[in-house]
Amino acid sequence: MANDDYSIRPLTDDDLPEFAGVLAKAFLNDDHVDSVVESERTVFEPERSLALVADGRFAGVGQILTRSVCVPGRGQTPVAAVTSVGVATDHRRRGVLTRLMRAQLHGLHESGAEPIAALWASEAAIYGRFGYGLATDFVNYEITAKTPFRPGIDLGVDRVRELPREEALPVIRPLYDRYAENRVGALGRGAGHWEYHFLDLENRRGGGSRLRFAVHPDGYVAYRVKNGWTDRGPDGRVLVRELVANTPQAYAALARHLLDIDLVQWVDVNAGVDDPLPWLLQTPRAAKCSRYDGMFVRLVDIDRALCARGYASAVDVVLEVADEFCPWNAGRWRFTVDADGAAEVTRSTDEPDVSTSTTDLAAAFLGGTRIATLAAAGRVREHTPGAVAALSAAFLAEREPACVEVF
Numbered sequence: 001m002a003n004d005d006y007s008i009r010p011l012t013d014d015d016l017p018e019f020a021g022v023l024a025k026a027f028l029n030d031d032h033v034d035s036v037v038e039s040e041r042t043v044f045e046p047e048r049s050l051a052l053v054a055d056g057r058f059a060g061v062g063q064i065l066t067r068s069v070c071v072p073g074r075g076q077t078p079v080a081a082v083t084s085v086g087v088a089t090d091h092r093r094r095g096v097l098t099r100l101m102r103a104q105l106h107g108l109h110e111s112g113a114e115p116i117a118a119l120w121a122s123e124a125a126i127y128g129r130f131g132y133g134l135a136t137d138f139v140n141y142e143i144t145a146k147t148p149f150r151p152g153i154d155l156g157v158d159r160v161r162e163l164p165r166e167e168a169l170p171v172i173r174p175l176y177d178r179y180a181e182n183r184v185g186a187l188g189r190g191a192g193h194w195e196y197h198f199l200d201l202e203n204r205r206g207g208g209s210r211l212r213f214a215v216h217p218d219g220y221v222a223y224r225v226k227n228g229w230t231d232r233g234p235d236g237r238v239l240v241r242e243l244v245a246n247t248p249q250a251y252a253a254l255a256r257h258l259l260d261i262d263l264v265q266w267v268d269v270n271a272g273v274d275d276p277l278p279w280l281l282q283t284p285r286a287a288k289c290s291r292y293d294g295m296f297v298r299l300v301d302i303d304r305a306l307c308a309r310g311y312a313s314a315v316d317v318v319l320e321v322a323d324e325f326c327p328w329n330a331g332r333w334r335f336t337v338d339a340d341g342a343a344e345v346t347r348s349t350d351e352p353d354v355s356t357s358t359t360d361l362a363a364a365f366l367g368g369t370r371i372a373t374l375a376a377a378g379r380v381r382e383h384t385p386g387a388v389a390a391l392s393a394a395f396l397a398e399r400e401p402a403c404v405e406v407f
């Protein structure tokens, strides 16, 4: 079948079962279609979902969720959260994904919707060609339980309480909202996203228990337990779904709570790359650390996108920008940041100081990936001495971005 034999259309409510069916198969969850329907229903935005149709059946689907993300200097900002991308096995490598990506990004541009898009990739090699840059990493810590803290760690006076799910959920929601307003990379959560995030379907438990909730006045942790034994004794494991803390005391108290659960040998937690956890432990190597790619960002419209965040220092450079997939971004732009960190981005005919691409600017957008690092990798080229250093410094944020919510 030639590419042109596909038609493309937005979905309606009635399409949910077929949409979920394609996704279940694409993600090798053939036996869990009902669970996929149940979970997708909580966030489904049919009018922002697309299907490529061939012979009356869905050959591929993709969805945009209306969400927000905390960006440097500006707090929560609208983001088109791209998800639920799947192509039927017998339609792969015929350009179905490419057409979906083009329809999404060109559609966002033409309608003047969100200036940035974001996604989590099932495989990191897929989305660079569409201009998505890796903007956050995350780390997984596997910590030896009962590891003591360093002397002087302040646990505060507030107790951590284990609450049943129905009591915990309304209490923790405002705690999360407070966190997401300040932590760059954290996503805002509407009611449906909240429900989706804490759906406790059996096929999502990874062999662990139902979710438990431990709550502190300034934070919470949602986690599962997995029991285990060896001939040397208990070998239980804590699997943290989400640890949110708005004060250092809450963070320390919640971490201590997890580390001290009886019969547990290991605590597994996904965290931002500059998470303070190792700084609490008397022996930091008790937290074995693995690093993974996290959320990818796409600048839909370079001018609107770069103006949507604040910057750490003033800068004035002309950028030569490459962008094959969204050609309206390509060419020369003057990027100026004033003393208050506010940016202005205008077309320019001046000689460029730096050559880059929207993909690399997207990678730097949340202040995690340094432009100087991209230059060292040969991805960004400097024409005016000092321009990369100035640009790199301006893009940095107070802390590394952190997003551990896979959507």
Ligand SMILES: CC(=O)SCCNC(=O)CCNC(=O)[C@H](O)C(C)(C)COP(=O)(O)OP(=O)(O)OC[C@H]1O[C@@H](n2cnc3c(N)ncnc32)[C@H](O)[C@@H]1OP(=O)(O)O
Pocket (backbone or CB within 6 Å): 026, 027, 060, 082, 083, 084, 085, 086, 087, 088, 091, 092, 093, 094, 095, 096, 097, 098, 099, 119, 120, 121, 122, 123, 125, 126, 129
């Ligand atoms: C945001 C999310 O939802 S992430 C989830 C993505 N979905 C999945 O992983 C489910 C299983 N996989 C699939 O459904 C499909 O294989 C997809 C969506 C990954 C790719 O769909 P396709 O329609 O086959 O992609 P398409 O034909 O448009 O390929 C475009 C290009 O990407 C490349 N590509 C596609 N998939 C991959 C991959 N997994 N790894 C590396 N490159 C890939 C193709 O080779 C092609 O390269 P080319 O332009 O140099 O020829």
